[in-house]
Amino acid sequence: MSANIKQLYDIQFSVLDLSPIIAGGTAADSLQNTLDLARHAEKWGYNRYWLAEHHNMPGIASSATSVVIGHVAAGTSTIRVGSGGIMLPNHSPLVIAEQFGTLVSLFPGRIDLGLGRAPGTDQLTARALRKENRMGGEDFPEQLAELRAYFDPEAFSGDNYVRAIPGEGLNIPIWLLGSSGFSAQLAGQLGLPFSFASHFSPEYTLPALDLYRRNFRPSSALDKPYAMVGLNVVAADTDEEAQLLATSMQQMFLNLLRNKPGQLPPPVENLESFLTEHEKAALQQRLATSVVGSAETVRNKLQRFLDRTEADEMIINSQIFDHNARLRSYEIVAEVTGRKA
Structure with a gap:
């Protein structure tokens, strides 16, 4: 750990929104809530x-x-x-270059392209998406190189090549995302910013960050490492209220463990009474870095996590059933980290 300990107000905070569809709700409701949360996040000083x-x-x-x-x-x-x-791996690099070239053309200076190599779904759906046998993402470095080349007008010569329009010549910040060491090492070698999924892979957080920093090579994108970490946060006016709200997130992970994904359920009392000992241990491991509590509790836990990771930015995921409670959670984080007075 460095001698100069970072404080919460020294780093940026951002929002990771999975656009949760709550039990009894619709995708349309979810997307309306996403835009509402984004507008509040902008007002409260979140970075991205x-x-x-x-x-x-x-x-x-x-x-x-x-x-x-x-x-x-x-x-x-x-x-x-x-x-x-x-x-x-779910997409043609050309299609992503065109999509994000379009987004940057519409919203210059505001678009980030974060990339992962996992399917983001089950194997059956991955096959439906990809139509090719690329289940493990082994060709991710080659796909990434192809994608980056579409943005670089000097990457090709002659007339016989495909161009991404919009896309070519645009400055589109590329991030690599990961939950293990593969993308951490690759991001370091390429000199790209790296975001680690601590919110569902907490045990690999410190090893991955260390791997990223040790392998970092300065590039045209970055002259030094820039690491962001994802974190589950459920904040409320009291510890007890936050713990109750967090049972929605816990049930969501439990349903994934049981291979029964569903809509985000409402909070429940006495969740532990529904769990086996194995499920309790699995939930504890998967959610080990989650921050749940009142403003003071959240402030202290965020600072301890920052002390351990020395992150340059944190991106907050809050899976909360009630939209107003979700807004309040992000507002509390903004308050305790110095974004909102």
Whole structure:
């Protein structure tokens, strides 16, 4: 750990929105709530607003991620909007270059392209998306190189090549996302910013960040490492209220463990009474870095997490059933981190 300990007000905070579809709700409701949250996040001083690509998930409305990014960017003014992330093996690099070239042309200086190599879904759906046997993302580095080349007007010579229009010549910040060491090492070697999914892979956080920083090579994109970490946060006016609200997130992860994904359920009392010992242990491991509590509790836990990771930015995911409670959670985070007076 460095001698100069960062404080919460020293770093940027951002929003990761999975556009949750709540039990009894619709995707239309979810996307309206996404835009409302983005407008509040912009007002409260958050740095960026990212949306994630997931497929065949009854509780997530952001499967057409580029479309939702355009929806949010059009409804806000200053906040950066991007993908957390686009699962590149699901797509032709040319299509992503064109989509994000279009987004940057519409909203210059505000679009981020975060890329992952996982399918973001189950194997059956991945096959439906890809139509090719690329299940493991082994060719991700080659796909990434192809995508980056479409943005670089000097990458090709002669007349016999495909151009991304819009896209070619545009400055589109590319991030690599990961939940293990593969993308951490690749991001370091390429000199790109890196975002780690601590919100569902907490045990690999510190090793991945160390791998990224040790492998970092300065590039035209960055002269030094820039690491963002994802974190589940449920904040409320009291610890007890926050703990109750957090049971929606816990049930969501439990349903994934049981291979029964569904809509985001309402909070429940005494969740532990519904769990086996194995499920309790699995939830504890998966949600080990989650921050749940009142303003003071959240402030202290965020600072401890920052002390351990020395992150340059945190991106907050809050899976909360009630939209107003979700807004309040992000407002509390803005208050305790010095974004909102």
